[in-house]
Amino acid sequence: MIPFAYSRADTTADAVRAVSADPDAAFIAGGTNLVDHMRLEIATPRTLVDVSRLPLGDVIDTADGGVAIGASVRNSDLAEHPAVRSRYPALSTALLSGASGQLRNLATTGGNLLQRTRCPYFHDPTTPCNKREPGTGCSALGGYARDAAIFAATPDCVATHPSDMAVALALYGGVVQVLGAAGDREIPLNEFYANEDPSHDTVLAHGELITGVRLPPPTGAPSTYRKVRDRESYAFALVSVAASLRVDGGHVADVRIACGGVAHKPWRAARAEEALRGAPASAASYEAAADAELAAADPLPGNEFKRRLLRGTLTAVLSELSEEQ
Amino acid sequence: MDASITMTVDGREHTLTVDTRTTLLDVVRDHLNNWSPKKGCDHGQCGACTMLVDGRRVTTCLSLAVAQDGRDVVTAAGLADGDQLHPVQQAFIDQDAFQCGYCTPGQVCSAVGMLDEAGGADLSDDEIRERMSGNLCRCGAYVNIVAAVRQAADGAPDGRRS
Secondary structure: OOOOEEEEOOOHHHHHHHHHOOOOEEEEOOOOOHHHHHHOOOOOOOEEEEOOOOOOOOEEEOOOOOEEEEOOOEHHHHHHOHHHHHHOHHHHHHHHOOOOHHHHOOOEHHHHHHOOOOOOOOOOOOOOEOOOOOOOOEOOOOOOOOOOOOOOOEOOEOOOOOOOHHHHHHHOOOEEEEEEOOEEEEEEHHHOEOOOOOOOOEOOOOOOEEEEEEEOOOOOOOEEEEEEOOOOOOOOOOEEEEEEEEEEOOEEEEEEEEEEOOOOOOEEOHHHHHHHOOOEOOHHHHHHHHHHHHOOOOOOOOOOHHHHHHHHHHHHHHHHHHHOO | OEEEEEEEEOOEEEEEEEEOOOEHHHHHHHHOOOOOOOOOOOOOOOOOOEEEEOOEEEEHHHOEHHHHOOOEEEOHHHOOEOOEOOHHHHHHHHOOOOOOOOOHHHHHHHHHHHHHHHOOOOOOHHHHHHHOOOOOOOOOOHHHHHHHHHHHHHHOOOOOOO
16 A cells, blocks of 8 residues: 555545545545455545545435435435335335445445456456546456446446345436535436446546436336345445336336346446336246346357346346236 | 544453554554554454444554544453453354364454444344354354354344443
8 A cells, every 4th residue: 555645524525625626535435345446546546535533424305305314324224214215115125135244334335336346356456447447458358257248338348246235226216415615516316436447437527526316206006126146144235236117007107126246337227118018017027138138239259148147136036026016 | 644532442442542544453553552453454344453443343453543533442351241241252152162262352353333223122033143244254253153152142132242
């Protein structure tokens, strides 16, 4: 780890000012990902600005019936929050399926959105990786690609985004609230992640601080999150599915699907959703919808299994949701 | 670069000057000579370094010491009340829940924090395993660890020091 200066920000404006003014500065909150990267010298900030004690630690009911989640809210607290458990159950389940109790007590909402890929080559400084070191190439192409994306990958990077929380936030139409040197802005979660330049995971500019996430009011449709992984607990998703489904008169009245472990971002399955609107609420419809989505998949040698895994998981989740109604 | 911090560890307040790169785990072991918490993977993956910070279990190998200013830290060595062991510590002895013992202080702190998080809920063995999954034991003493956590859960429902 290289030497660095440390300061604690008292206000969000101070934090933004401090990091914006210094290209070698970074925000730190829980540190569960950044400290590890600093130890591996994947990240080499010369100044850390601690934002973990800013007054962004609340979950607040909004006037429209949604919630506003502060960026400093701990993952464990968010999972336990009564409003989240009752109105956004897939978010609670997703949070509790991520990491371990010790890590969820440290990890924050803002930091979770900014955690970086677990692609093994990203974490191994002896190998080429465009995300870690732009222009060096992608070792997962032709290498170990079990964890890699099957949607929207590029010849430069096939990494997946590891967050469970973000998949559930994408399902519920989350909007990321950001403060930068030029002021506030809101970024829908669907537009938050980028992969044109693999070294930039998100559309955030240097010095922009996540201050929270706003969730619109729940639609009232039952929702759930299912994660499939190599061991039963404490592992990243091979694939995951967050879905909500409302059945009316035996037909699909409303459906939303977001998938994890398959792209550089939470993957909204727009093709599957389109195929399902108005369709009979049946296993055959769910399988056809999964196939419609998977028509756009482009797996690598080594992760073709994700096609069948996603098809099965999606079908099972939608069947489970329809059986509840 | 150095920074000054004040924190309480196992009931005693310490004011220290530390390199900003130092983790809480390294401060407790190398500056305070408290070797109860163990360094395992040093990447947050094994749980051997688990301590209670402001009452909550955390992986201290990923926690910068400089960010702990003003915090209250408890290690497995600080759980006992004099000669009276914490119920979780006693349960680990009663159930022979260790082999080499290296992961034990982290397991004990994690169990104490976990029982507090569970708030007295009736935990199945599967739920104990899930909630303890952040602590790896290379000896594979999991069967007895689950039995120990069950004993502590049944004896001290809220997991707090009795």
